[in-house]
Amino acid sequence: MDKSGYDPERFRRQGHALVDQLADYLERATTRAPMPVLPWAEPAARLLDWPSDFSAEPSGSLPELMARVLEQSNHLHHPRYVGHQVTAPLPMAALCELAAALLNNGMAVYEMGPVSTAMERNVIAWLGGQLGFPPGCDGVLTSGGSAGNLTGLLAARQTKAGFDAWNEGAHGGPPLAVLASAETHYCVKRAVQVMGWGAGGVQTVPVDAQFRLRPEALPDALAAAARAGRKVIGVVASAGSTSTGAFDPFEPIADFCAAHDLWLHVDGAHGASAVLSPRYKPTLRGIERADSVAWDMHKMMMMPALVTAVLFRDGKHSYAALAQEAAYLFNTDEPWSDSAKRTLECTKRMMSLKVYAGLKLCGTRLFAEYIDYTFDLARRFAARLTAADDFELAIEPDCNIVCFRYAPPGTAASDELQRRVRRRVVESGAFYLVQTTLPRGVYLRVTLINPLTTDADLDALLDAVRAAAAD
Amino acid sequence: MDKSGYDPERFRRQGHALVDQLADYLERATTRAPMPVLPWAEPAARLLDWPSDFSAEPSGSLPELMARVLEQSNHLHHPRYVGHQVTAPLPMAALCELAAALLNNGMAVYEMGPVSTAMERNVIAWLGGQLGFPPGCDGVLTSGGSAGNLTGLLAARQTKAGFDAWNEGAHGGPPLAVLASAETHYCVKRAVQVMGWGAGGVQTVPVDAQFRLRPEALPDALAAAARAGRKVIGVVASAGSTSTGAFDPFEPIADFCAAHDLWLHVDGAHGASAVLSPRYKPTLRGIERADSVAWDMHKMMMMPALVTAVLFRDGKHSYAALAQEAAYLFNTDEPWSDSAKRTLECTKRMMSLKVYAGLKLCGTRLFAEYIDYTFDLARRFAARLTAADDFELAIEPDCNIVCFRYAPPGTAASDELQRRVRRRVVESGAFYLVQTTLPRGVYLRVTLINPLTTDADLDALLDAVRAAAAD
Numbered sequence: 001m002d003k004s005g006y007d008p009e010r011f012r013r014q015g016h017a018l019v020d021q022l023a024d025y026l027e028r029a030t031t032r033a034p035m036p037v038l039p040w041a042e043p044a045a046r047l048l049d050w051p052s053d054f055s056a057e058p059s060g061s062l063p064e065l066m067a068r069v070l071e072q073s074n075h076l077h078h079p080r081y082v083g084h085q086v087t088a089p090l091p092m093a094a095l096c097e098l099a100a101a102l103l104n105n106g107m108a109v110y111e112m113g114p115v116s117t118a119m120e121r122n123v124i125a126w127l128g129g130q131l132g133f134p135p136g137c138d139g140v141l142t143s144g145g146s147a148g149n150l151t152g153l154l155a156a157r158q159t160k161a162g163f164d165a166w167n168e169g170a171h172g173g174p175p176l177a178v179l180a181s182a183e184t185h186y187c188v189k190r191a192v193q194v195m196g197w198g199a200g201g202v203q204t205v206p207v208d209a210q211f212r213l214r215p216e217a218l219p220d221a222l223a224a225a226a227r228a229g230r231k232v233i234g235v236v237a238s239a240g241s242t243s244t245g246a247f248d249p250f251e252p253i254a255d256f257c258a259a260h261d262l263w264l265h266v267d268g269a270h271g272a273s274a275v276l277s278p279r280y281k282p283t284l285r286g287i288e289r290a291d292s293v294a295w296d297m298h299k300m301m302m303m304p305a306l307v308t309a310v311l312f313r314d315g316k317h318s319y320a321a322l323a324q325e326a327a328y329l330f331n332t333d334e335p336w337s338d339s340a341k342r343t344l345e346c347t348k349r350m351m352s353l354k355v356y357a358g359l360k361l362c363g364t365r366l367f368a369e370y371i372d373y374t375f376d377l378a379r380r381f382a383a384r385l386t387a388a389d390d391f392e393l394a395i396e397p398d399c400n401i402v403c404f405r406y407a408p409p410g411t412a413a414s415d416e417l418q419r420r421v422r423r424r425v426v427e428s429g430a431f432y433l434v435q436t437t438l439p440r441g442v443y444l445r446v447t448l449i450n451p452l453t454t455d456a457d458l459d460a461l462l463d464a465v466r467a468a469a470a471d
Numbered sequence: 472m473d474k475s476g477y478d479p480e481r482f483r484r485q486g487h488a489l490v491d492q493l494a495d496y497l498e499r500a501t502t503r504a505p506m507p508v509l510p511w512a513e514p515a516a517r518l519l520d521w522p523s524d525f526s527a528e529p530s531g532s533l534p535e536l537m538a539r540v541l542e543q544s545n546h547l548h549h550p551r552y553v554g555h556q557v558t559a560p561l562p563m564a565a566l567c568e569l570a571a572a573l574l575n576n577g578m579a580v581y582e583m584g585p586v587s588t589a590m591e592r593n594v595i596a597w598l599g600g601q602l603g604f605p606p607g608c609d610g611v612l613t614s615g616g617s618a619g620n621l622t623g624l625l626a627a628r629q630t631k632a633g634f635d636a637w638n639e640g641a642h643g644g645p646p647l648a649v650l651a652s653a654e655t656h657y658c659v660k661r662a663v664q665v666m667g668w669g670a671g672g673v674q675t676v677p678v679d680a681q682f683r684l685r686p687e688a689l690p691d692a693l694a695a696a697a698r699a700g701r702k703v704i705g706v707v708a709s710a711g712s713t714s715t716g717a718f719d720p721f722e723p724i725a726d727f728c729a730a731h732d733l734w735l736h737v738d739g740a741h742g743a744s745a746v747l748s749p750r751y752k753p754t755l756r757g758i759e760r761a762d763s764v765a766w767d768m769h770k771m772m773m774m775p776a777l778v779t780a781v782l783f784r785d786g787k788h789s790y791a792a793l794a795q796e797a798a799y800l801f802n803t804d805e806p807w808s809d810s811a812k813r814t815l816e817c818t819k820r821m822m823s824l825k826v827y828a829g830l831k832l833c834g835t836r837l838f839a840e841y842i843d844y845t846f847d848l849a850r851r852f853a854a855r856l857t858a859a860d861d862f863e864l865a866i867e868p869d870c871n872i873v874c875f876r877y878a879p880p881g882t883a884a885s886d887e888l889q890r891r892v893r894r895r896v897v898e899s900g901a902f903y904l905v906q907t908t909l910p911r912g913v914y915l916r917v918t919l920i921n922p923l924t925t926d927a928d929l930d931a932l933l934d935a936v937r938a939a940a941a942d
Contacts, residue, residue, distance in 0.1 A: 001840035003922055005773075005833060006501055006548070011562035012494035018566050019486030022573055026479040038582060043808035046585045050827065052593035056836040062563060065828055066570055072586045073574045077477070086577040086818055091482035092533060094572035095489050099537055101568035101775035102493055103544045106557040111509060111897070111905075114517045115543045122523035143614035143777065144816045154665065169669025170641030187817055190793055194625065194815075196667030198640025298818065302476075304572035305818050306614065322661055337514035344665075345615045346658055347557055347769065347776050356521065357536055362476060365527040369472035426582070434582075451474055 014062055021063060025070045026091060029077040030452055036429020037078045039071065046072070074432060079453045082446035082461065083432040085270050085401070089304040092361065093354040097304055100350035107348040108340035116350035117337055123355050127295065128311050130275050132288030138315030139292075140342045141307055141351050145269035146187035147344050148294030148308035153178070153191050153236075154321035155292055155312065156263035160233035166323040170196045177203050177230035178265070179221045181213040181248065183241035185267055200228055202236075210395050211244045211438075213237060215252035222260065234263030234291070239271035239284055243436040243445070244394060245401030247271055250286025258289075266290040269308065271399050273300035276364065277371035283398060291317065297355055299449070300374070300400075301367055307351040318342050370451055374400040377448045381458045391462065394443050403436060403443040406465050415442035417469060424468035431461050485533055492534060496541045497562060500548040501923055507900020508549045510542065517543070545903060550924045553917035553932065554903040556741050556872070560775040563832065564825040568775055571821035578819040579811035587821035588808055594826050598766065599782050601746050603759025609786030610763075611813045612778055612822050616740035617658035618815050619765030619779035624649070624662050624707075625792035626763060626783065627734035631704035637794040641667045648674050648701035649736070650692045652684040652719065654712035656738055671699055673707075681866050682715045682909075684708060686723035693731065705734030705762070710742035710755055714907040714916070715865060716872030718742055721757025729760075737761040740779065742870050744771035747835065748842035754869060762788065768826055770920070771845070771871075772838055778822040789813050841922055845871040848919045852929045862933065865914050874907060874914040877936050886913035888940060895939035902932050 004010060028035050041049075049072065075081060076088045100116070107113030107120075120141050128137035142148050156178070157165045163173040170176075176197050180188055182204050192201035203225040206217045218235065225232045235257055237248040250266065257264040266272070266287055272295035274280040275287065287293065292312050298305035312318045319335070319342060340346045359367070378400040385393040385404045392413060394403035406421055407413030415437075422435050422444055436445045444465070448458075475481060499506055512520075520543065546552060548559045571587070578584030578591075591612050599608035613619050627649070628636045634644040641647075647668050651659055653675050663672035674696040677688045689706065696703045706728055708719035721737065728735040737743070737758055743766035745751040746758065758764065763783050769776035783789045790806070790813060811817045830838070849871040856864040856875045863884060865874035877892055878884030893906050893915055907916045915936070919929075 001844045001922060002837060005561045005563060005837070006497070006559070006923060008494045008497035008501065008562075011497055011566075012490060014563060014566055015490030015494065016487055018569065019483060019490055022570060023479045023483035023486065026477070026482055026573075030477055030479065038585070041585060043581050043585070043588065043805045046589040047592060050586065050589045050593055052597035052827075052830075054597060054830040054835050056834050058832055058834040058837075060831055062566065062828065062832060065832065069570065069586050069824065070574070073576050074583055074585065076575050077573075084577065084579070084583055084818075086575055086583065088477070089572060089575050090476045091479075091573060092476060092485060094569055094575075095482075095486055095533065097572035098489065098565055098569035099493060099540065101560060101565035102497075102548075102562060103541070104547050104557055104560050104565075104769070104775050105544050106555065106776055108555070110514050111903070112545055112555055112557065114509070114512060114514070114545065115521065115540050117514065118517040118521045121518060122521055126523035126525060143618070144818055146815055146817050147614070147618075150665075150815075165667065165669075166664050167670040169646055169664070169672060170667035171646045172669065175640055175642045185817070193637050193640070194621075194666060194793075196636065196641035198636075198643065199638040201640060296818075298575070304575050305577055305820055306816070322665075334514045344617055344621075344661075345777070346617050346656070347555075347615055347767075349776055353540065356523075357533065359523075359525040360531055361529055361533060361536065363527050363529040364525050366473060366476070366529075373472040432582070451472060452477060 017063055018066060021066055026077060029075045032079060035075065037080050037432040038074045038426060039429060040427040076450065079450055079457050080431045081450050082448060082453060083434050085299045085447045085449060086305060087299060087302050088450040090302045090358060093303050093358050096354035096357050100353050103350060105350050107350065108346045110337035113350060116352050117339060119356040120339065120352035121336055123352050124309060124311065127309050131293060131311060133311060133313045136315045137311060137313050138318040139309055139311035140318060140339055141309055142343045143345055144306040145294055145296045145308050148310045149187050149267055150191040150194065151310045151321045151344060152265045152292035152294055155317045156234045156265055157195065158320040158323050159317060160263045162231065174231045175229060177201050177225045177232050178234045178236050179203050179205050179218060179232060180236035181205050181207045183207055183211050183243060183246060184236055184238055185242045188236050188267060200230065203232065211241055211246040213248040213253065215249055215256060218256045232262060234265055236265045236267060239266055239268040239287065240399050240401065243438060244403050245270065245397060245399040247283050247398045250284065250289065254286050254289035264290045266293045268293045269296040270299045274371050274399065277368040279372055280375055300371060302370060303354050303358065307355060373451055374448045377453065378402050380455060388462065394438055400448045403438065403445045405443050406469055418442040418444055421465050421468040424471065425464050430464050488534055489537060492537055497548060500546045503550060506546065508551050508903040509545045509897060510900060511898040547921065550921055550928050551902045552921050553919060553924060554905050556770045556918045556920060557776060558770060558773050559921040561773045561829060564774050564829050567825035567828050571824050574821060576821050578821065579817045581808035584821060587823050588810060590827040591810065591823035592807055594823050595780060595782065598780050602764060602782060604782060604784045607786045608782060608784050609789040610780055610782035611789065611810055612780055613814045614816055615777040616765055616767045616779050619781045620658050620738055621662040621665065622781045622792045622815060623736045623763035623765055626788045627705045627736055628666065629791040629794050630788060631734045633702065645702045646700060648672050648696045648703050649705045649707050650674050650676050650689060650703060651707040652676050652678045654678055654682050654714060654717060655707055655709055656713045659707050659738060671701060674703065682712055682717040684719040684724065686720055686727060689727045703733060705736055707736045707738060710737055710739040710758065711870050711872065714909060715874050716741065716868060716870040718754050718869045721755065721760065725757050725760035735761045737764045739764045740767040741770045745842050745870065748839040751842055751846055771842060773841060774825055774829065778826060844922055845919050848924065849873050851926060859933065865909055871919045874909065874916045876914050877940055889913040889915055892936050892939040895942065896935050901935050
C-alpha cells in the first residue's frame, strides 16, 4: 500500500500550511472583517457542495478543501456569533486536539492512554473541589452533556431504585421516575426513555416566573408520580435551563432530596463553570450537595467540543453507573485507571489534555474572568433591552443567555415577527442568533459566549433587528 | 478579561511550533528510532507527573508540556505498536481535527454545522452503498462504537418490541432480549443493561471452534430466551469479535432473522471496513441484509478516534432510535439536517470532516489497500506461528487480529508464562501487545493495525517473546 500519508515531512508541510490558513481565518473572524457569521444556505443546497464522488485515486488538495470548509462553516469566533451554547474555543485548546488526534491514545484501559488517564483523574479531582465536593469525590470525562447526564442517571438508578436495576432490569421493580422541570434539557427525558422508563419517567415540576424549578411544588410532583405507580429515585435540577439559562435553587431541592432519600443530579452542562468565578459562585449555592453533576467544558470553559465531566460527590458512585464485570480487560489493583469501566465509551478521546493544558498554561483566573465577562455582558444587555421602548426582555438573566422580543410600540410582538427578523438577520450574515418558545410565545435568544463580543456588538444587534423588521 | 488567547498571531506561532514538534515525533516513531512504544510507568506513578496544581496565573509553556505528553504516551505510530484496535491515524486526518476543533461547529442543528452536516449525510450514503445497502439507507455518525451499538439497539427495540417502548417504557411489554455470542463486545451487553433489560437481556449463542456464532444454535437460544419469559427482538452479530476478530456468518443469521421477524444488528466496529476491499469483502457476505451496522472509522479506516457510523438499511429506522419530539428545536422540512434528533449527542464534533477529506484527498483505493495489507500481514504472521515449534496459533485469523501462545517444546504453555512475557515485553518498550483469555487459557494478542508494521517487526516480536521467557 501507499504509505506516503505517514511521511513526517508531508505532515510538516501540510501542517504549516493549515496553521497559516487557520490563523488567517481567525484574524478575519475576530477583527470583524467583512465576512458573514453564518454564510446562509439551505440544507439541500449545502448538500450539493460536498458530493460523495470519491474516486479510487486521490483528488483535490487539503488547502482547497479547507478554504471551502472555513468559508461555509458557522464562524463561532466572530464577535457577532451569539447563537447556541457552543463556545469560541481557545485556539491553544484546538492545538491540543491536534496532538490528541495524532497520538490517538484511546484510554479505555490505562496502557492505551497513560498521560490522558493521569490528567483526567487529576482534572476531575480539581473540578470536584471547585464544586465544593469533599476529597472522596470522583468521576470521569465523557463525550458530551447527553452522555454525562445519562451516566449520572444510571448511577442514580443503580443506587436508589431499591433493586439491582443493572442485573435484574426494569422488570425487577416498579417503573421509575425522576422529578424535573419542563425547562430541563431534552436529553434528560431522552436518557430516561433510553433506560426504558417511558414518557412518564420524568414527572414535571412547575417553574416560577424566572423559569426556575419551584421547590415548594416538589411534594405534589412526588405524590403525582406515586399515584401514577412510579417510584421516584431523584430530582434533576438545571444550571442553567435550556431556553433561558435559569439556575434552579439547589439548596431547597437538596433539602427535599435529603428528606426523601432521593438522588440529586444537576445538569450543569452550561452553568456549572460559574463555580470558577468568586463573583458568580453564590448563584450555584447548594450544588455541592448534589450526588452527581454533569459539566460541559465546551460551553463555559472555552474548550472545543466535546468534553463533559460527570462528577460524583461520593466517588464510589462513579462505579455504579455501569455496574459491569469486565475482568478480562481491566486492572483491578487501581480500578480508577481503566476508564472504560465508568464511561459509556470504550475507546475515548484524550479529552483531558486540552482541559489540563488550559488550566495550567492559561491560569485558572482566565476562566473566572470569562464567566464574569460573559455574565456581566448579559446583564448589561438585559438592562439595555429593558430601557429600550421597542424590545421586551423575557427575564433577568441568571447567566449569559438572554431571551427577548422585538415589540415596537403600537404593534403586536407576534411570533411571526420574531421568526421573520431572526431569519433575516441570520441570512444577512450580520449576526448568528437563535430563537426559543416560551409560554408567552416565540423569543429571540442569544448566548453571549464569545469573549470578543462587546456592548457595541449588541447595540448593533438591536439595530439589525429593527432594520430587519422594517425591511 | 485577558483576551490574548484569541490573538491569531499567537496561535500562528504556537501552531507552527507544535506542527514541528509533532512532525519530529512522527519521524522518530515511524523510523524505529530508539524510543519505547509504550514508556511504561505504573498508574500511580504517572499520576504524579501531572498534578492538578493549577494556579491563578499562567505557568509553563505549550512546547514543554507537549514534549512530556509525546514522551509518555503510547506511540501508536511506532511500527511495533501491535496492541488494541486503535489505529495509527493518518496525520492529515489529525490536521482535519485541528480545523474541526477550532471551528467547533456543534451540529446538533443544521445551522450550527452546515458543512459537517452536509458532509456527514453524503459520507453516510457512501458508506451505506459500500455495505451493499439500497439507496434508501441512512444513518448518522456518533461518538464511538459503544454509542453506535446502543443507537442500533434502540432502533431495534422501537421497531421490534411490539409496543411503544420509547413512550410506554419497559413495563409496557415483556422483558426483551437479543441473541448474541459470548464473543460479542462487552458494550452490547452494556447497552442492553443501560436500556433496562438486565443481565438476561443477552441470550448467549454458542460459537464454533473459530469463535464464530453457530447459526444452527440460534433456534435453541431463541427457545431458551422464551422459556425465561423474554421476547427476543433481534440478533447481534460481530465483524469481528472482540478477542479473536472472528466474523460471524451473516447469511444464515440473516435467514434466521427473516424467518423469525428479528432485527439483525451487526457490530462491525472493527471489521465493517473490510467491505472496502474487493479481496476481503466476501468475508462479510450477508452484511447487506443487516437492519443496522455500527462501523468505527477509527479502527480500520486510519481515522483518529472517535468516529462511528450507525447505518440503517431502511433509512426511516434512523429516526426510530430516539423517537422523540423536539419540535422547538428541529427543522421539520428537511428532517435529516438536524442531526441531534438521531444521535445520542446533542452538540457533536465535526467528525465527518476527517472522513470526507480522507476519502477525497487520499482516494478510496488507499482504504482497500490498508485492509489488504493488514489482513495479509496477519495471515503471514499466523503461518509463521504455525511453522514455529515454540508457538501455538489460537485460530486462523479472519482479519488482522492474531492470538497465540508461547509454548516451547517440553514446557507447559502456562497462563502465567503468557502474562509474564507480555508484561516484560511491554515494560521493555520494544513492543506494545495485549493479552486475552480464551477457553484454553491466556493468549498473547496482537492487532496489526499500523500499516508501517512489517514481517520483520513480527519476527522480532517472536524473538522478543522468546528472550522475555528465557530471562
